[in-house]
Structure formats: C-alpha cells, structure tokens
Amino acid sequence: MHDGVLADHMRRGFYIGRFQPYHDGHHRMVERIAGEVDELVLGIGSADDSHTRHDPFTAGERIMMLTKALDDADLVIYPVPIEDLDRNAVWVSHVRSMSPTFEIAYSNNPLVVQLFTEAGVEVRQSPMFEREKLEGTEIRERMIADDGWEALVPDAVVDVVREIGGIERIQRVSDTDGADSYRADATADPE
Ligand SMILES: Nc1ncnc2c1ncn2[C@@H]1O[C@H](COP(=O)(O)OP(=O)(O)OP(=O)(O)O)[C@@H](O)[C@H]1O
Ligand SMILES: NC(=O)c1ccc[n+]([C@@H]2O[C@H](COP(=O)(O)O)[C@@H](O)[C@H]2O)c1
16 A cells, blocks of 8 residues: 555554653653554663653563553554763754654653644644643652552553562662662672
8 A cells, every 4th residue: 555545544652751660640641642642652762761760660661561552552653762861952853763654742741742743743632631640750669669550550560560679669760760780799888
C-alpha cells in the first residue's frame, strides 16, 4: 500500500515519559489518546537511567510494565527507548531518529511541549488526573515504604514490580543514592 494512502486513514501519536513506574495517571492519558489515534509510540524517556531512587527501573522493565498493562487496549503500541541528550536543540531530531513516524505528540511536560512546538509538531496536552497521588515521585516514596503503591498502578505493573524484585531494589538504592555505588571502592579513602 502507498504510504500516502495509509497516512490518510491512520493516525499515529507519540507519548513520552520516564514511566518510573508506569502508573494510573499515564494509563488514563493513554486511554484518552486511544480515542484520537490508531497507533501510539510510547517513548521510554531517560532510557539509560536505572537503579536510582529517581529512576529505579530499566528501559526493559518499563517496556514490560506498559506492554502488559496495555495488552487489552484497542491500540497498536510501539515502545521505544529514548536516551537523554545534552543538547535540547537537537532532541526532537534524536526522537525522530529512534521512533516510527508520528503526527501528534502528547505531553504535559513544558519542555517537551516547547521543543515539539518549535519543531512544528502538533502537541496535545491532557488534564492531570488525581495528581496528588498519581505522580511517579509519590508512588516511588510509597514503594520505598512498601505501603499503598499497588492501588496507584495497573495490576500488570504490580506483577512486573514483584517479578523483578522492584521493591527490594528501590529500598536498597534509595539508601545508597548519592554515593558512587557502582564503584566497589566508592566509599573508600582515595589515598
Ligand atoms: N496523573 C497524571 N495525569 C495526566 N498526565 C500525567 C499524570 N502523571 C504524569 N503525567 C504526564 O505523563 C508524562 C510522563 O510523566 P512522568 O513519567 O514524568 O510521570 P510523573 O508522574 O510526572 O513522574 P515523576 O514524579 O517521576 O516526575 C508527562 O507528560 C506527565 O505530565
Ligand atoms: N535533551 C534531552 O535529552 C531531553 C529534552 C526533553 C525531554 N527529555 C526527556 O523526555 C522525557 C520526558 O518525560 P517526562 O515528561 O516524564 O519528564 C524525560 O525522560 C526527559 O529526560 C530529554
């Protein structure tokens, strides 16, 4: 089939987040997006970050979370890891180089909105859903306390977090964050 014909009938969106973890706020946003596009690229932002209090989960683990959570959705999804760059000015080109093509970008992140808008990409925002609790930072704090986080993420995400030992990991790395913990001698005297 000719590309132009396909584009006339099918819309593909792009939604990027760190998804640390993928939670019910993200899920509600994707459900809303599903009413507007046929296919959705899910950009796994800061893809190379993991094993810290702020970014506990690897790109692969985040792919598992959102793929399983969206198993029943009436939407074709393409999870694509996107590493960070030092230069915001070329970030949209970087995204495009990694992603299937898309017509609409979805984000509530002001920098992401700014960069896509400057690049001439249509950007759509959504309301924030129950933001007082549907926030990655709040959910990670609850994971560290292992108290009440399960109700704020899709059931499939609970399963993935349990499968990968995610609670033990975030508890452990949140104790050692700030130390150069990948170096065995990080706390040793440099002399
Ligand atoms: N509750 C929510 N309702 C609607 N959109 C949300 C909600 N939470 C996050 N988003 C949006 O989803 C995108 C990805 O967000 P992100 O992965 O940073 O989650 P977060 O909850 O803001 O996490 P963190 O606290 O770790 O920054 C952003 O555009 C963000 O504004
Ligand atoms: N210069 C860059 O690398 C650049 C610019 C804008 C957004 N991002 C990334 O896009 C993602 C945006 O997601 P959030 O809305 O979850 O913050 C983050 O991972 C952020 O680091 C990276």
